[in-house]
Amino acid sequence: MEPGPEVYQSEEAIHIENIGDVRCFSEDTQGRIWIGSSNRLFQYNPKTKKITAFTAQNSGLNGDFVRSICTTKNGQIWIGYFGAGISVYNDQLELLHSFNTGNGLSSNTIDAIYYDQSNNVWAGSGEGLIRFDTEDPTNFTVYNDNSQIADTHIRAITEDSSGKLWCSTTNGIVCYDQQKKQFYNYLHQHYDGIPIGAFMSGSVLNYNNEWIMFGSQNGLCFFDPKRLPSQLTLPPVALTDFKVYNKKLELSDQESSIPVTHNIELSYEQNTFTISFNVLDYVLTDLVEYSYQLEGLEERWYNANDSHSVTFRNIPYGSYHFKIRSGIRNQEGSDTVSSWNIYIRPPFWLSWWAKTFYVLAIALIVWLILRFYKHRLELENSLILEKNNHQKDQELHTERLRFFTNIAHELRTPLTLILGPLEDLITDTNLDNRQTGKLTAIQKSTKRLLSLINQLMEFRKTETQNKQLTVSKGMLDQLVLETGKKYQELNTNKKLHISIDIIEDDYNMYFDPEVISIILDNLISNARKYTDSGLIKIALRNFEENGNSFTEITVEDSGNGIHPDALPRIFDRYFQDKNSFHRSGGTGIGLALVKNLVSLHEAEIKVESELGRGTSFHVILSKENKYPNALHETLDQRREIAEEQPQINDVVPNKISSELPQQTDEPEQKSKQIILVVEDNPEINSYIVESLSTYYQVISAHNGIIGLEKAQKHTPDLIISDVMMPEMDGFELVSKLKEDVRTSHIPIILLTAKDSLSDKTTGYDLGAESYITKPFTAKLLQSRIKNLLEIRKKIAEQFKESVDKSAFMSESLNNLDKEFIEAIAKIIEENLDSSDLDVVFLAERMAMSHSSLYRKVKALTEQTVNEYIRTIRIRKAEEFLITGRYSISEVSYMVGMSSSNYFRKCFKDEFGVTPSEYVKNITSKD
Numbered sequence: 055m056e057p058g059p060e061v062y063q064s065e066e067a068i069h070i071e072n073i074g075d076v077r078c079f080s081e082d083t084q085g086r087i088w089i090g091s092s093n094r095l096f097q098y099n100p101k102t103k104k105i106t107a108f109t110a111q112n113s114g115l116n117g118d119f120v121r122s123i124c125t126t127k128n129g130q131i132w133i134g135y136f137g138a139g140i141s142v143y144n145d146q147l148e149l150l151h152s153f154n155t156g157n158g159l160s161s162n163t164i165d166a167i168y169y170d171q172s173n174n175v176w177a178g179s180g181e182g183l184i185r186f187d188t189e190d191p192t193n194f195t196v197y198n199d200n201s202q203i204a205d206t207h208i209r210a211i212t213e214d215s216s217g218k219l220w221c222s223t224t225n226g227i228v229c230y231d232q233q234k235k236q237f238y239n240y241l242h243q244h245y246d247g248i249p250i251g252a253f254m255s256g257s258v259l260n261y262n263n264e265w266i267m268f269g270s271q272n273g274l275c276f277f278d279p280k281r282l283p284s285q286l287t288l289p290p291v292a293l294t295d296f297k298v299y300n301k302k303l304e305l306s307d308q309e310s311s312i313p314v315t316h317n318i319e320l321s322y323e324q325n326t327f328t329i330s331f332n333v334l335d336y337v338l339t340d341l342v343e344y345s346y347q348l349e350g351l352e353e354r355w356y357n358a359n360d361s362h363s364v365t366f367r368n369i370p371y372g373s374y375h376f377k378i379r380s381g382i383r384n385q386e387g388s389d390t391v392s393s394w395n396i397y398i399r400p401p402f403w404l405s406w407w408a409k410t411f412y413v414l415a416i417a418l419i420v421w422l423i424l425r426f427y428k429h430r431l432e433l434e435n436s437l438i439l440e441k442n443n444h445q446k447d448q449e450l451h452t453e454r455l456r457f458f459t460n461i462a463h464e465l466r467t468p469l470t471l472i473l474g475p476l477e478d479l480i481t482d483t484n485l486d487n488r489q490t491g492k493l494t495a496i497q498k499s500t501k502r503l504l505s506l507i508n509q510l511m512e513f514r515k516t517e518t519q520n521k522q523l524t525v526s527k528g529m530l531d532q533l534v535l536e537t538g539k540k541y542q543e544l545n546t547n548k549k550l551h552i553s554i555d556i557i558e559d560d561y562n563m564y565f566d567p568e569v570i571s572i573i574l575d576n577l578i579s580n581a582r583k584y585t586d587s588g589l590i591k592i593a594l595r596n597f598e599e600n601g602n603s604f605t606e607i608t609v610e611d612s613g614n615g616i617h618p619d620a621l622p623r624i625f626d627r628y629f630q631d632k633n634s635f636h637r638s639g640g641t642g643i644g645l646a647l648v649k650n651l652v653s654l655h656e657a658e659i660k661v662e663s664e665l666g667r668g669t670s671f672h673v674i675l676s677k678e679n680k681y682p683n684a685l686h687e688t689l690d691q692r693r694e695i696a697e698e699q700p701q702i703n704d705v706v707p708n709k710i711s712s713e714l715p716q717q718t719d720e721p722e723q724k725s726k727q728i729i730l731v732v733e734d735n736p737e738i739n740s741y742i743v744e745s746l747s748t749y750y751q752v753i754s755a756h757n758g759i760i761g762l763e764k765a766q767k768h769t770p771d772l773i774i775s776d777v778m779m780p781e782m783d784g785f786e787l788v789s790k791l792k793e794d795v796r797t798s799h800i801p802i803i804l805l806t807a808k809d810s811l812s813d814k815t816t817g818y819d820l821g822a823e824s825y826i827t828k829p830f831t832a833k834l835l836q837s838r839i840k841n842l843l844e845i846r847k848k849i850a851e852q853f854k855e856s857v858d859k860s861a862f863m864s865e866s867l868n869n870l871d872k873e874f875i876e877a878i879a880k881i882i883e884e885n886l887d888s889s890d891l892d893v894v895f896l897a898e899r900m901a902m903s904h905s906s907l908y909r910k911v912k913a914l915t916e917q918t919v920n921e922y923i924r925t926i927r928i929r930k931a932e933e934f935l936i937t938g939r940y941s942i943s944e945v946s947y948m949v950g951m952s953s954s955n956y957f958r959k960c961f962k963d964e965f966g967v968t969p970s971e972y973v974k975n976i977t978s979k980d
Contacts, residue, residue, distance in 0.1 A: 123167065164177050762791065
């Protein structure tokens with residue numbers, strides 16, 4: 055037989071076998087009674103007196119343990135199971151819906167199901183209350199928030215006349231107001247009528263909508279829902295204790311209680327305290343929740359949760375209001391707020407009288423600061439004013455010095471035009487002795503003017519820190535002796551005697567000869583100026599002091615002496631002693647220059663003077679000083695530069711001898727060597743051109759740019775250039791000429807009024823061959839030109855005669871000229887057999903004009919271009935003949951000489967023998 059519902063027939067008494075524990079009843083719309091038990095579901099039809107049993111095996115039930123049943127108006131049957139959730143069936147017990155924890159149910163244990171007046175189905179589970187909408191059962195809501203429901207284990211559900219839902223739990227009774235959507239909890243702890251034991255599952259009765267009865271383990275609990283209050287009335291909150299924490303007390307006594315009053319006053323040390331509070335009803339203690347605020351510290355309300363106390367730590371001093379409000383859980387909060395005033399006294403250093411003292415003290419300090427600041431401003435203003443005045447004086451001095459320096463530079467140009475022609479006139483033998491004497495006097499005054507200009511320029515260098523110390527190791531006594539003897543020879547005053555006293559010793563030391571010479575010249579000149587008769591003594595000695603060796607130069611005179619008031623200022627610039635009986639026409643910069651040069655030389659100068667008895671100057675140098683911060687130079691290097699620049703004084707006024715190029719009766723201009731003069735001063739330019747035009751073909755230019763163009767165009771044999779010129783100065787011109795292959799071989803002489811060693815070094819580093827300082831004489835310039843041209847000619851002749859030309863080039867020519875010669879030689883060797891190999895061919899390959907190529911090859915090799923081509927061909931022919939693999943005729947064709955006779959002639963001119971004799975000589979040697 056197929057399984058199906060079990061049917062029982064009954065007359066009066068209903069006896070059902072294996073019914074188990076009956077848990078619930080419900081009557082449907084057809085009058086049938088549905089009975090739920092612990093092992094199956096039963097249906098009793100009163101009309102037919104039949105009982106039908108349904109199980110999970112013979113029907114669509116989800117389980118056999120039925121805990122609760124309810125039927126709805128639309129004929130649905132709702133069944134709650136123990137462990138299987140909730141199922142919804144139609145009147146034929148066909149499953150419509152099924153709910154469990156898998157699709158959102160809070161629990162699968164359903165103890166109660168209730169159908170209310172609003173057509174909602176309520177289910178009570180072990181994990182909360184569940185509301186279903188019968189129109190859409192899948193739309194359900196679970197209420198299991200412990201903050202709203204004190205106990206979520208719902209045992210039974212019913213409804214009163216007002217529509218409020220009443221539920222029994224394991225710990226009391228819960229009421230849900232559907233209109234307010236508010237839960238009210240009635241627990242046995244707070245209400246005497248509620249039994250202590252748990253309520254029974256599904257045990258509930260609404261008696262005539264007047265009484266609600268719940269069954270429990272300890273009896274029946276019934277009440278009138280209308281008379282049960284929905285909210286509890288709370289008494290006011292009271293402070294039960296106020297404890298303070300005193301940091302200065304011992305650990306055991308730090309916490310202490312103080313009396314609680316409406317106004318509580320604390321010291322600043324009691325700013326950590328704990329406040330305890332409670333309602334004055336012990337029954338409501340666990341139902342009440344609190345929130346508090348310490349007004350004055352924060353405006354926010356804080357929840358105290360289940361605590362009945364709150365602790366505040368390190369509260370700043372001031373006035374505060376402690377506010378607290380209470381409320382029953384799950385009810386709206388109370389509007390009644392209890393408040394207490396708390397005042398924490400400030401420390402004594404922050405009390406009102408202390409603050410008053412602070413204000414007064416700060417006001418006094420501010421006044422003192424303002425007074426000090428005002429005084430400081432006045433002092434700073436005076437210092438700024440003094441600094442500005444000093445700066446203006448310094449600027450005035452600098453401008454004055456710059457003016458005199460510029461004037462000195464400018465004076466060198468006219469001095470050149472004076473001294474140069476003057477030397478020419480003195481050397482003229484047609485003048486009588488009287489005219490020569492006058493010219494000599496003029497020359498002497500001009501040289502004196504030149505000396506003053508040089509002195510002024512040296513002073514300018516020391517003042518602007520542009521003077522560079524250049525030391526070399528040598529014998530200081532020789533320099534002192536030479537300087538002293540020079541002044542002995544120049545001394546024409548018979549009443550004045552100049553003596554030199556050098557103690558025999560070792561004077562080999564580091565010093566700058568130029569600086570020491572200027573110092574000696576100025577000291578001796580100063581002594582001669584203030585000593586009309588008597589003695590000037592120049593002394594040199596070594597001495598030791600504190601274990602260090604020193605050398606002392608002394609210049610002592612027996613003149614008028616210096617007034618004691620003027621002695622501290624004699625080294626000041628432009629200073630002249632007004633108290634001196636001897637007035638001089640000096641500038642007042644000589645001793646200032648000496649002082650600056652002594653400081654530059656890292657030495658010391660002392661002066662001793664007595665009126666009427668004379669003055670002595672002592673320059674003290676350290677013998678052990680090696681001057682690590684100065685430029686070091688050997689004496690040979692210094693002599694080389696000095697020899698390159700002889701002074702006007704050293705030029706002997708002799709006639710221009712045969713050392714200079716001789717002029718023939720009918721000179722051919724084309725045979726003359728070309729000199730390019732680049733000078734921006736028209737007078738000096740004309741003077742140089744006039745003095746050189748007799749012996750050379752002279753081309754002139756008035757600035758560096760024009761000079762560069764003419765040098766590239768004419769390829770002169772020598773260039774004379776000024777340094778200080780507009781648009782392009784001499785240094786830049788030298789640099790561009792030496793970098794250009796067309797002009798790199800040309801010797802250059804620089805003319806300038808800048809005579810410092812650094813300027814000369816710059817010129818030589820750029821490639822200039824000579825350096826002449828203005829003023830100069832025509833004889834000096836002609837001599838220098840002749841020497842440079844002779845040197846260039848000798849180098850070219852040596853190149854022509856040298857066998858190993860590569861070695862000669864590396865030793866004698868600069869890199870650019872060496873590369874030029876190598877490039878030409880390479881072109882010639884690559885085109886030996888070409889009949890087109892000539893000047894035109896080489897000029898095109900070298901990207902040069904015919905004339906530029908011709909003059910450069912002529913200057914470097916002392917040969918014409920064709921001669922040089924022939925030389926390379928013959929040298930190459932020699933290499934071919936030495937191999938022994940070619941005949942003389944073959945070699946002649948290989949080097950581009952089709953005529954054997956011409957080849958033999960050229961070979962004999964080069965080596966002195968014919969090609970056949972040359973080969974025999976080589977063969978016999980082998």
